Amino acid sequence: ENILHSIHLQLHRVHRGHSYEVPGNHVIIELFSLWLTSSLFTDIKEASEWKTLADERFTAEIDAQFLTSGFHCEHSVHYHAQVTLLALFWLCSKEAQGTPVAGALRQKIHHSCRQILRFVLPDGSVALLGDGCYPFFHETVNQDIANIQNISRALFPADRFPSSNPADCVASDIYPYIVATRAADMLIADVGNIGLRNNPGHGHSDLLSFIYCSRGITIMLDPGTRAYTNDPESLRLKKADSHNTITVDNADHARL
Numbered sequence: 001e002n003i004l005h006s007i008h009l010q011l012h013r014v015h016r017g018h019s020y021e022v023p024g025n026h027v028i029i030e031l032f033s034l035w036l037t038s039s040l041f042t043d044i045k046e047a048s049e050w051k052t053l054a055d056e057r058f059t060a061e062i063d064a065q066f067l068t069s070g071f072h073c074e075h076s077v078h079y080h081a082q083v084t085l086l087a088l089f090w091l092c093s094k095e096a097q098g099t100p101v102a103g104a105l106r107q108k109i110h111h112s113c114r115q116i117l118r119f120v121l122p123d124g125s126v127a128l129l130g131d132g133c134y135p136f137f138h139e140t141v142n143q144d145i146a147n148i149q150n151i152s153r154a155l156f157p158a159d160r161f162p163s164s165n166p167a168d169c170v171a172s173d174i175y176p177y178i179v180a181t182r183a184a185d186m187l188i189a190d191v192g193n194i195g196l197r198n199n200p201g202h203g204h205s206d207l208l209s210f211i212y213c214s215r216g217i218t219i220m221l222d223p224g225t226r227a228y229t230n231d232p233e234s235l236r237l238k239k240a241d242s243h244n245t246i247t248v249d250n251a252d253h254a255r256l
Contacts, residue, residue, distance in 0.1 A: 031058040070111035076130035113152040128224030186213040204238030205253040209245040
């Protein structure tokens with residue numbers, strides 16, 4: 001009874017505050033938690049109302065936040081992975097309940113899966129370009145990626161990448177990144193803007209940084225950054241000399 005009461009209080013807070021959350025992955029997390037918990041705890045008086053609201057808002061946010069390239073609007077590989085995983089959980093649940101999802105939205109989630117899987121490194125982790133984040137559901141990001149692969153295979157069994165010939169050079173323009181593979185080689189380059197205009201916290205001096213893997217070994221690795229604090233280590237990771245990029249007169253690309 002105490003646990004249920006606590007969950008009810010949390011749902012009230014989420015319902016009250018989700019419209020004022022920081023945009024991007026934050027509001028998607030809030031809406032997903034509201035939708036999932038309302039689906040599970042149907043004895044809560046407002047559960048049906050909150051589930052309907054969260055479902056409508058979550059659908060709209062997924063549609064709005066994934067760009068035409070299939071990449072998440074925050075331009076962070078890690079955040080793209082986490083939001084894609086939430087979208088997959090939601091889609092699985094909807095289809096298990098026999099609730100149809102619009103074909104265009106299903107295709108957008110499918111596209112986001114294909115895009116994040118292009119960033120998987122030989123060790124099963126994901127490229128550390130842009131801001132990183134802690135896993136939402138698993139102990140490691142590797143497990144998140146493995147889960148995305150498993151769920152996407154189940155939902156989209158006919159999925160194929162553009163080329164099955166390892167000799168072909170396959171380049172994907174996934175703004176703000178370019179991913180190119182050929183045989184056992186892989187190159188990922190950051191060629192986009194410095195962060196987002198509406199979210200400058202994501203902007204640090206990694207423009208033109210790249211990751212290079214060959215024959216199952218990551219040779220050039222970008223460290224990314226995973227903290228928003230102003231301690232010396234976090235600030236250093238946002239500077240150009242922490243990335244595989246160039247500088248002019250030892251200057252950073254962005255003023256922190």
